[in-house]
Amino acid sequence: MAGDETYWPAELFADLERTGPVPLYYQVSTRLERAIKAGTIPAGARLENEIAIAQKLGLSRPTIRRAIQELVDKGLLVRRRGIGTQVVQGQVVTRQVELTSLYDDLANTHHTPSTRVLTHEIVPASDEVAAHLGVAAGSDVVYLRRQRSTDGTPVAVLENFLPGEFADITVEQLETQGLYQVLRTRGVTIRVAKQKIGARSAENDESTLLEIDEGGPVLTVERTAFDDSGRAFEFGVHCYRPDMYSFETTLVAK
Amino acid sequence: MAGDETYWPAELFADLERTGPVPLYYQVSTRLERAIKAGTIPAGARLENEIAIAQKLGLSRPTIRRAIQELVDKGLLVRRRGIGTQVVQGQVVTRQVELTSLYDDLANTHHTPSTRVLTHEIVPASDEVAAHLGVAAGSDVVYLRRQRSTDGTPVAVLENFLPGEFADITVEQLETQGLYQVLRTRGVTIRVAKQKIGARSAENDESTLLEIDEGGPVLTVERTAFDDSGRAFEFGVHCYRPDMYSFETTLVAK
DNA sequence: GAGTGGTCTAGACCACGGA
DNA sequence: CCGTGGTCTAGACCACTCG
Numbered sequence: 001m002a003g004d005e006t007y008w009p010a011e012l013f014a015d016l017e018r019t020g021p022v023p024l025y026y027q028v029s030t031r032l033e034r035a036i037k038a039g040t041i042p043a044g045a046r047l048e049n050e051i052a053i054a055q056k057l058g059l060s061r062p063t064i065r066r067a068i069q070e071l072v073d074k075g076l077l078v079r080r081r082g083i084g085t086q087v088v089q090g091q092v093v094t095r096q097v098e099l100t101s102l103y104d105d106l107a108n109t110h111h112t113p114s115t116r117v118l119t120h121e122i123v124p125a126s127d128e129v130a131a132h133l134g135v136a137a138g139s140d141v142v143y144l145r146r147q148r149s150t151d152g153t154p155v156a157v158l159e160n161f162l163p164g165e166f167a168d169i170t171v172e173q174l175e176t177q178g179l180y181q182v183l184r185t186r187g188v189t190i191r192v193a194k195q196k197i198g199a200r201s202a203e204n205d206e207s208t209l210l211e212i213d214e215g216g217p218v219l220t221v222e223r224t225a226f227d228d229s230g231r232a233f234e235f236g237v238h239c240y241r242p243d244m245y246s247f248e249t250t251l252v253a254k
Numbered sequence: 255m256a257g258d259e260t261y262w263p264a265e266l267f268a269d270l271e272r273t274g275p276v277p278l279y280y281q282v283s284t285r286l287e288r289a290i291k292a293g294t295i296p297a298g299a300r301l302e303n304e305i306a307i308a309q310k311l312g313l314s315r316p317t318i319r320r321a322i323q324e325l326v327d328k329g330l331l332v333r334r335r336g337i338g339t340q341v342v343q344g345q346v347v348t349r350q351v352e353l354t355s356l357y358d359d360l361a362n363t364h365h366t367p368s369t370r371v372l373t374h375e376i377v378p379a380s381d382e383v384a385a386h387l388g389v390a391a392g393s394d395v396v397y398l399r400r401q402r403s404t405d406g407t408p409v410a411v412l413e414n415f416l417p418g419e420f421a422d423i424t425v426e427q428l429e430t431q432g433l434y435q436v437l438r439t440r441g442v443t444i445r446v447a448k449q450k451i452g453a454r455s456a457e458n459d460e461s462t463l464l465e466i467d468e469g470g471p472v473l474t475v476e477r478t479a480f481d482d483s484g485r486a487f488e489f490g491v492h493c494y495r496p497d498m499y500s501f502e503t504t505l506v507a508k
Numbered sequence: 509g510a511g512t513g514g515t516c517t518a519g520a521c522c523a524c525g526g527a
Numbered sequence: 528c529c530g531t532g533g534t535c536t537a538g539a540c541c542a543c544t545c546g
Contacts (some may be wrong), residue, residue: 021523023534043388044484049512060536065513073289075446078484081513082544088446088484089388134297134343191507192329192342198500199453199473217471219453230298230332246452249503253445275542277515303531314517319532335532473515 002068006084007041007122008048010056024059028067036076036087043089047077050085075250103148103178111150113178117171118157118209119145121165132224134236140164146174147209153209155244179234188227190234195223197247202239210241217242260338261295262302264310278313290330290341297343301331304339319481329504336442357402357432365404367432371425372411372463373399376418383415386489394418400428401463408464409498414490420508433488442481442486449477456493464495471496 012031016024035041047053050068054061068085071077079085103113123143130137142162148155160179162169166186173182180190201215210218218239225234266285270278289295301307302324308315322339325331333339357367361417377397384391396416402409414433416423420440429438434444455469464472472493 025534051512061538063535066534075448075480078445078480078482080482080515080544082511083543084512086484088480089486090446090448090478090480189507192344193334193505194329194344194502195505196500196502197451197473199471199494199496201471217453217455219451219473224344226329226332226342226344228332228334230340232343240453242453246450248448248450251447251449253443279515315519317516320515333532334525335523336530340529501529 004104005046008053008056009035009040009047012040013057016057018251025063025066025070025103028057028064029070032067033071033074033076036071041087047085047087047088073252075252103181114149114152115178116149117144117145117149117174118147118173119178120171122167125161127134129235132232133161133163134232135163140167142166142169144174144179147177150244153244154241156238156240157206157209159237163233183233188233190225191228192226192230193223194226195221198222199242200239206239210239219245219247259300260302261299262307262310263289263294265413266294267311270311279317279320279324282311282313282318283324286321287325287328288469290325295341297341299341301339301341302406321448327506329506352441357435366404368403369429369432370403370417371398371428372401373397374425374428376421382467383489387415387417388486389417394421396420396423398433400433404498407496407498409461410492411460411488412492412493414486414488442487444479445482446480447477448480449475451475453496454493460493464493466495473499473501 012035013028016027018024032041041047047068048056050061050064054064057064068077068079072079075090076088077085078088103115106171107113121143122140123135123137124138125141127137129141130139133141135141141164142160144158144160144162146158146160148158158179166183169182183189198220199217199218201211202212202218206218207214207216210216212218219242220237221238221240223236223238224232227233227237266289267282270281272278285383286295295301301311301322304315304318306410308318311318322331322333326333329344330342331339332342357369361367375397376394378392379387379389379395381391383395384393387395389395395418396414398412398416400412400414402412412433420437437443439474452474453471454474455471456466460472461468461470464470466472473496475490475492475494477488477490477492478486479490481487
């Protein structure tokens with residue numbers, strides 16, 4: 001019957017590097033993702049089955065499965081046993097919440113982020129901060145409060161707590177780079193983050209700093225970040241101007 | 255040296271069902287997750303290497319890898335080449351954003367959710383709704399507006415648009431079950447959801463419905479849901495009382 | 509019954525980190 | 528150097544869906 005065709009634009013996969021450092025599953029996955037986003041493989045289309053794809057590409061089935069799984073996890077494909085693999089109808093392009101800092105987020109969207117450091121001091125850890133950072137209550141931690149703007153418009157007020165060993169981070173570093181960028185220079189990279197997103201009214205000087213109405217709504221995030229070894233290295237309490245920032249996520253049922 | 259021990263409480267894995275319908279990787283993964291959350295394997299601990307685990311359990315390495323990968327994706331473990339696998343220090347228990355309805359969320363936390371249907375009618379699809387649902391602009395869609403409460407306190411105002419084929423859903427069904435529950439009865443299950451989380455001031459009758467201050471802050475979600483075949487079957491615009499609801503997520507760097 | 513994805517095995521070689 | 532996880536192969540059997 002017409003309409004039962006399966007898709008597999010094999011010509012898109014002619015240039016796979018079998019020797020280079022880039023994993024094969026990743027090469028397949030990214031090419032497939034591009035083809036879907038470009039509409040070369042239309043929404044709702046059915047892909048060829050895994051075995052056939054593996055043969056056409058001269059790869060093993062597990063490699064193909066892994067490539068496809070990447071896109072299933074991203075919400076671009078759905079798989080059903082006995083049926084096949086289909087493209088999700090998600091024309092609406094959504095930029096995902098990635099594990100990047102707000103600074104990078106803003107810089108990546110062709111804006112010019114800037115930072116003003118409001119507070120930069122050593123304080124004893126409260127019980128809450130100590131619990132999140134995994135340090136003793138009352139021990140020295142670094143407290144930062146920053147105002148983040150883009151193109152001159154304030155976007156967020158960022159409060160952060162770091163373990164005492166980061167006391168030597170300077171105001172100048174913080175005003176020219178994002179916090180995660182500074183930490184990366186010191187060999188600390190973010191690997192896992194647990195966060196809670198909510199809303200409340202602006203408090204104290206927040207309305208002034210964000211240039212919004214007194215007591216106006218703000219979007220809030222509480223985030224604990226962990227490094228490569230699973231150690232907590234940052235606890236942040238942030239508030240955002242809701243007309244300047246929002247979070248986009250894709251959820252996939254398991 | 256002391257402190258270099260690796261952990262693997264093999265006794266926890268004595269009862270694996272090799273013949274049943276539950277996948278082996280899933281059995282290993284859930285037992286391991288329980289052991290981590292119970293503290294049997296402490297935060298920061300290093301696991302034995304994959305080959306040794308596979309031998310001890312009489313399973314293949316790919317099966318063990320998959321079990322571990324599940325927990326890496328959940329943010330409970332981190333893996334580093336040349337180093338090993340370690341438990342993340344995430345004592346703070348966080349309930350994750352799952353692909354469940356608000357109704358189930360509330361019911362699962364030992365509360366009694368209730369729903370009042372405010373509007374239930376057929377309307378022509380606006381351009382925005384049509385784009386999200388993948389139907390023609392102006393075609394008939396079902397419009398629902400509901401007030402959701404828990405233990406008598408209002409939590410959210412839910413606006414939803416569904417394809418016209420769901421016109422026969424009754425008010426009674428919606429007041430006794432969650433929307434996704436009703437749809438599941440009709441063979442539609444949610445598989446992927448794309449959503450945007452933000453904040454704004456309460457508008458029109460929302461403050462009254464949520465029993466908050468006029469123009470007070472609300473947490474907002476815009477969600478498009480897709481079924482097993484990748485077809486959009488629901489577009490929702492919801493607002494939540496921020497003191498009653500927030501979102502928790504875990505992000506893992508790839 | 510034919511076709512699909514879901515699981516599992518038993519190896520192999522490589523890249524990276526540390527001693 | 529060794530130990531670790533990262534990738535890849537070439538099969539196998541099963542469970543599910545459909546005609």
